[in-house]
Amino acid sequence: MSKAANTRNMILTKSFELIYKQGYQATSIDNILETTKVTKGAFFYHFKNKDEMGLAMINEIIYPGMYASLVKPLLDAKDPINDIHEMMRVVLLKVPFLRAKYGCPAVNLIEEMSPLNEDFKKGLLKLTNHWQDAIKENINQGKALKQIRQDVNPEYVACFVVAGYSGIRNMGKAMGSSCYNIFLQEFKNYLKQLA
Amino acid sequence: MSKAANTRNMILTKSFELIYKQGYQATSIDNILETTKVTKGAFFYHFKNKDEMGLAMINEIIYPGMYASLVKPLLDAKDPINDIHEMMRVVLLKVPFLRAKYGCPAVNLIEEMSPLNEDFKKGLLKLTNHWQDAIKENINQGKALKQIRQDVNPEYVACFVVAGYSGIRNMGKAMGSSCYNIFLQEFKNYLKQLA
DNA sequence: CATTTTAAATACTGATTGGTATGTAACACA
DNA sequence: TGTGTTACATACCAATCAGTATTTAAAATG
Numbered sequence: 001m002s003k004a005a006n007t008r009n010m011i012l013t014k015s016f017e018l019i020y021k022q023g024y025q026a027t028s029i030d031n032i033l034e035t036t037k038v039t040k041g042a043f044f045y046h047f048k049n050k051d052e053m054g055l056a057m058i059n060e061i062i063y064p065g066m067y068a069s070l071v072k073p074l075l076d077a078k079d080p081i082n083d084i085h086e087m088m089r090v091v092l093l094k095v096p097f098l099r100a101k102y103g104c105p106a107v108n109l110i111e112e113m114s115p116l117n118e119d120f121k122k123g124l125l126k127l128t129n130h131w132q133d134a135i136k137e138n139i140n141q142g143k144a145l146k147q148i149r150q151d152v153n154p155e156y157v158a159c160f161v162v163a164g165y166s167g168i169r170n171m172g173k174a175m176g177s178s179c180y181n182i183f184l185q186e187f188k189n190y191l192k193q194l195a
Numbered sequence: 196m197s198k199a200a201n202t203r204n205m206i207l208t209k210s211f212e213l214i215y216k217q218g219y220q221a222t223s224i225d226n227i228l229e230t231t232k233v234t235k236g237a238f239f240y241h242f243k244n245k246d247e248m249g250l251a252m253i254n255e256i257i258y259p260g261m262y263a264s265l266v267k268p269l270l271d272a273k274d275p276i277n278d279i280h281e282m283m284r285v286v287l288l289k290v291p292f293l294r295a296k297y298g299c300p301a302v303n304l305i306e307e308m309s310p311l312n313e314d315f316k317k318g319l320l321k322l323t324n325h326w327q328d329a330i331k332e333n334i335n336q337g338k339a340l341k342q343i344r345q346d347v348n349p350e351y352v353a354c355f356v357v358a359g360y361s362g363i364r365n366m367g368k369a370m371g372s373s374c375y376n377i378f379l380q381e382f383k384n385y386l387k388q389l390a
Numbered sequence: 391c392a393t394t395t396t397a398a399a400t401a402c403t404g405a406t407t408g409g410t411a412t413g414t415a416a417c418a419c420a
Numbered sequence: 421t422g423t424g425t426t427a428c429a430t431a432c433c434a435a436t437c438a439g440t441a442t443t444t445a446a447a448a449t450g
Contacts, residue, residue: 003427004426004427007427007428022311023307025218025220025221026220026311028406028408029407029408029409030406038428039428039429039430040409040410040429040430041413041427041429041430042429043428044409044410045428046427046428049409050409101310102310103306103310107306107365110365110366110368110369111298111302111303111307111365111368112307114296114368114369115216115296115298115368116217116221121369124369125369128369153381155377156377156380156381156384157381159363159366159378160377160382162362162366163362163363163365163366163374163378164355164359165362166361166363166366167357167358167359167360167361167362167363167365168354168358168361169362170302170306170358170361170362171305171354171358171361173305173306173309174305174309174319174323175320179354179358182350182351182354182355183354183355185348185351186348186351186352186355187355189388190355190385190388193384193385193388198397198446199397199398202397202398223436223437223438224437224438225436225437233398234399234400235399235400236397236398236399236400236443237397237398239438239439239440240396240397240398241397244438244439245439
């Protein structure tokens with residue numbers, strides 16, 4: 001990687017960490033410069049303003065991360081009830097970077113930025129839509145395998161699953177990670193009923 | 196109400212509306228003064244700083260509002276599956292002040308402030324705890340009435356329901372209110388399985 | 391009526407915000 | 421080796437931030 005590309009990447013990854021913990025608006029450019037040791041000139045050379053950096057962060061950091069942990073485990077369905085529960089369990093309990101106190105980076109940004117900025121909303125919508133599509137497709141494959149009842153609506157299930165995830169990430173911020181285990185237990189009951 | 200109490204109340208209710216739409220940190224005191232026509236002297240006479248006002252807003256505006264729309268409908272259970280679904284339906288579709296784009300004031304504040312301020316976290320935790328207790332108690336009454344299976348764990352259900360609500364409020368910010376109807380459909384399937 | 395307390399108005403402060411203007415090394419390419 | 425482009429570095433700017441200091445009007449109380 002070239003030195004310039006390295007600088008740009010440093011800005012994006014460190015901004016991601018700061019914004020995850022502090023929120024987008026509460027993370028100032030000066031704060032980013034301080035922790036990256038990059039100068040303001042370099043920052044505004046690579047991004048024309050703060051929002052463009054935020055968008056790049058969504059597309060280049062958050063999207064690939066969510067694809068790896070949320071979408072990939074659902075491709076090639078073996079047993080949707082297990083596939084989906086396991087995906088949820090892993091992302092809630094086995095990703096060390098994600099702390100209950102700080103929630104989920106994507107959920108946080110949807111919450112903070114969707115009502116304020118149309119570009120952010122569109123970028124974040126792509127994330128959730130792709131995740132919902134993956135759940136939907138997994139359920140459809142499960143129906144073909146007769147593991148899921150034929151009257152189950154995959155789109156509805158996808159919406160409900162994503163809502164559950166977003167919600168427990170929100171609750172975890174106030175209650176801590178103990179609620180994750182409770183959620184996973186009851187989530188299993190919900191999923192079982194799809195068979 | 197005295198003139199002073201009126202001023203204080205005006206600050207709280209207008210701050211609530213602004214913070215609901217803009218977020219707590221993004222709503223400046225000057226912004227509040229501008230829309231209330233209250234002066235800075237009056238503001239800092241009634242509240243020693245911004246955070247104290249925010250806490251008062253949670254306790255005096257948000258808490259009573261959530262009690263009326265989320266807790267009260269669950270007291271005196273008739274049929275938990277219907278009680279809980281109806282509570283959810285009404286709060287999602289029938290409270291005109293709440294717009295999908297802006298989500299739920301309490302969920303927003305939990306998301307934004309829980310990791311940053313311990314006092315906010317405690318105040319907001321009281322809200323969700325009281326709501327969860329109401330759901331739990333409703334389910335318990337339903338078990339006594341043999342409308343809910345005896346092996347259902349009311350605490351788990353309460354956690355799952357609150358997570359679903361928080362999550363769909365988050366999704367609605369990006370997707371609009373159409374996802375509310377989908378969620379309510381699938382939520383009914385979840386609840387039915389408790390019988 | 392006199393005095394004290396409550397409630398509010400005005401003007402200010404230092405710190406921080408996103409962003410700009412300008413300058414300058416390092417490097418690619420002719 | 422000269423020239424233009426890339427990739428920064430530094431200093432600055434107007435606007436906005438939460439909060440303070442000081443003054444003043446209104447209301448309660450003796």
